[in-house]
Amino acid sequence: MQFRCLPTAALVLVALLLAPVSAASAAPGSTLDEIRARGHILCGVGEAQEGFSEASDDGQRSGLDVEFCAALAAAVFGNRDAVKFWPLSANDGFKSLQSGDIDVLARGAAWTLSRDTEFGARFTGVLFYDGQGFMTRRGNAISSVLELSGASVCALPGAMGEQGVAEFFGSQRMRYQIVTQESWDDVVKAYVAGSCTVLTGEVSLLAVARSKMSSPGDHIILPELITKEPLGPAVRQDDPQWFAVVRWTLMALIEAEELGLSSGNVDAKRAATEPEIRRFLGLEANLGQALGLPRDWAYQIVKNVGNYGEIFERTVGAKSDLKLERGLNNLWNKNKNGLMYSMPFR
Structure with a gap:
């Protein structure tokens, strides 16, 4: 770009327009x-x-x-x-x-x-x-998701439930049975009733569900996550x-x-x-x-x-x-x- 023929005032204006703006010096109305x-x-x-x-x-x-x-x-x-x-x-x-x-x-x-x-x-x-994890009863003596082959899993339909289970268990060549319910409350009820070995969902949701159970200490959230949130x-x-x-x-x-x-x-x-x-x-x-x-x-x-x-x-x-x-x-x-x-x- 050539500026040689511009008057001094115009050069000043161009310089101001091209000058970098610092994020720290916020303009009025920031x-x-x-x-x-x-x-x-x-x-x-x-x-x-x-x-x-x-x-x-x-x-x-x-x-x-x-x-x-x-x-x-x-x-x-x-x-x-x-x-x-x-x-x-x-x-x-x-x-x-x-x-x-x-x-x-x-x-x-x-x-x-x-x-x-x-x-x-x-x-x-x-x-x-956060991410999709698994919770099971402490008495099952399970300490890792890699020990869940053959388990029955209570889950919601969709990406953070049934789909995540299918992808993970498939990648590990592990057998499983799925138990689905349409609402999270019903999924938790199925787990509490003993309809499945493990409950899956976002770890933050698992923790809330556990806190509301009659004996929260009887349930453990396994350390691994199978999705990223x-x-x-x-x-x-x-x-x-x-x-x-x-x-x-x-x-x-x-x-x-x-x-x-x-x-x-x-x-x-x-x-x-x-x-x-x-x-x-x-x-x-x-x-x-x-x-x-x-x-x-x-x-x-x-x-x-x-x-x-x-x-x-x-x-x-x-x-x-x-x-x-x-x-x-x-x-x-x-x-x-x-x-x-x-x-x-x-």
Whole structure:
């Protein structure tokens, strides 16, 4: 492109038009500006998903997705309560995100190619690794899905039920009998009645079903998954700065656990000498500046909400009714199967 004959004013205009735009320096009217002016984040969550988003009798919400939005509010405002929740059905989540009714969709939706390309959304990371698994009675002395040859399986029709069973057992050349029901409640009832050896479905659903049984401890969820259902928060495609804020809030939860920082010790750790801890807490670097956040944004997340392990345990893990093992949701350096891994804070 030739600019030699253009007047000076035109050259200046061309330079301005071609200048790169930094995501950190959001233009007026950006999502972060709107949130700050409003005074709270609008977070889309599930209507009633035990362990992920559920409301108490007084309307207070709890769960893994709810805690993530609280962490996001802490990053932006230093206050975990600066968030309002929009309970949404599976069909309404991405529509509400596209229309601008919500700032972030935290409802447990699996990250797939079509949702990441056709729905006008961008997934920022994985908050919970879910997938199709199996539950059986502890007395059956089964510890692996590879020991299920010849078993009878209670399942829903479709991809996350009967089809997944057929594909897995076929690939392993294992025999099985299928027992299907049209509704999840009826599938669970068939299992409880002894109509099958194992119950299959998404692990999060299996955990909820187990928690409601008369003797939850008599049932075990086998460790392997036969499908991938990575669940995580999504934002609109039109604001790279807000995308970065949501992504790095998730990373901060994971990084805090990697660094051994928790809601109980983070104040004491401000006196730490380790460079990575001081950098993370904003004591020797201002990593928040690139995101448009306060210098101590990561400290505020840990102080207000805790690290990823803390929120996992109290919402779906050992301290919750679901009693899920960490499994794939463990840190990469704490368990050979763990997939939780933060990108470097530097």
